[in-house]
Amino acid sequence: MTLRGLYAITDTPLLAGGKLLPYAEAALRGGARLLQYRDKSGDDARRFDEAQALAELCRHQDAMLIINDDLELAARLGVGLHLGQGDGSLAAARARLGGDCVLGGTCHAQLELAERAVAEGASYIAFGRFFNSNTKPGAPAATVELLDQARARFDRPIVAIGGVSLDTAPGLIARGASMVAVIHALFAADSASEVEDRARAFAALFD
Numbered sequence: 001m002t003l004r005g006l007y008a009i010t011d012t013p014l015l016a017g018g019k020l021l022p023y024a025e026a027a028l029r030g031g032a033r034l035l036q037y038r039d040k041s042g043d044d045a046r047r048f049d050e051a052q053a054l055a056e057l058c059r060h061q062d063a064m065l066i067i068n069d070d071l072e073l074a075a076r077l078g079v080g081l082h083l084g085q086g087d088g089s090l091a092a093a094r095a096r097l098g099g100d101c102v103l104g105g106t107c108h109a110q111l112e113l114a115e116r117a118v119a120e121g122a123s124y125i126a127f128g129r130f131f132n133s134n135t136k137p138g139a140p141a142a143t144v145e146l147l148d149q150a151r152a153r154f155d156r157p158i159v160a161i162g163g164v165s166l167d168t169a170p171g172l173i174a175r176g177a178s179m180v181a182v183i184h185a186l187f188a189a190d191s192a193s194e195v196e197d198r199a200r201a202f203a204a205l206f207d
């Protein structure tokens with residue numbers, strides 16, 4: 001699968017009250033290519049059920065589900081995985097999940113972290129936050145100049161995350177982001193149809 005386009009990331013508090021599946025489905029209908037299940041609760045049974053339902057949605061829309069933080073859950077479902085610094089070894093995850101699965105790594109604003117992620121088998125490298133983030137305001141800040149450097153140095157797809165909106169995404173794409181990862185500007189919406197419209201607008205930025 002080509003790793004380019006909108007990368008939608010779920011947020012459990014934001015999608016509480018029965019919004020997770022309809023809003024995720026709307027994002028996929030609008031054109032999200034990757035969908036990350038990001039749930040920080042320790043409720044393993046609910047997490048499995050929700051991730052399984054999201055995997056099914058992704059299959060129908062020819063998109064890819066990525067699990068955040070949790071190698072075991074990704075392995076159980078046979079889907080992709082995103083790991084941050086402190087979430088475990090990318091090399092171990094690659095060995096466990098096999099060569100075909102999509103594996104992503106957080107590199108904050110450091111090319112050295114990307115160097116290591118690539119060496120350990122990451123399918124994509126993620127930088128950010130690039131702008132003020134509603135979801136993770138304390139994440140380390142990155143500058144757009146970093147994208148120029150990353151693009152020159154790595155042949156892996158680059159994900160830009162953090163405060164990405166329809167206003168800020170074009171600049172990131174112009175500087176070399178292959179994907180934009182979005183939570184708030186996609187899912188903080190009043191209806192599923194609004195999410196679909198926003199996803200379609202993000203996806204169109206890659207045409």
Ligand SMILES: Cc1ncc(COP(=O)(O)OP(=O)(O)O)c(N)n1
Nearest residue numbers: 068082083084085106126159161181
């Ligand atoms: C695509 C993508 N990029 C970065 C992150 C952040 O991962 P991490 O630093 O581990 O922080 P949490 O998301 O786990 O809070 C991500 N999830 N996805």
Ligand SMILES: Cc1ncsc1CCOP(=O)(O)O
Nearest residue numbers: 133135136139162163183184
């Ligand atoms: C998980 C994460 N890592 C860096 S910023 C961020 C949150 C992105 O969410 P938003 O799109 O709402 O800024």
Ligand SMILES: [Mg+2]
Nearest residue numbers: 069083084087
């Ligand atoms: Mg993490």
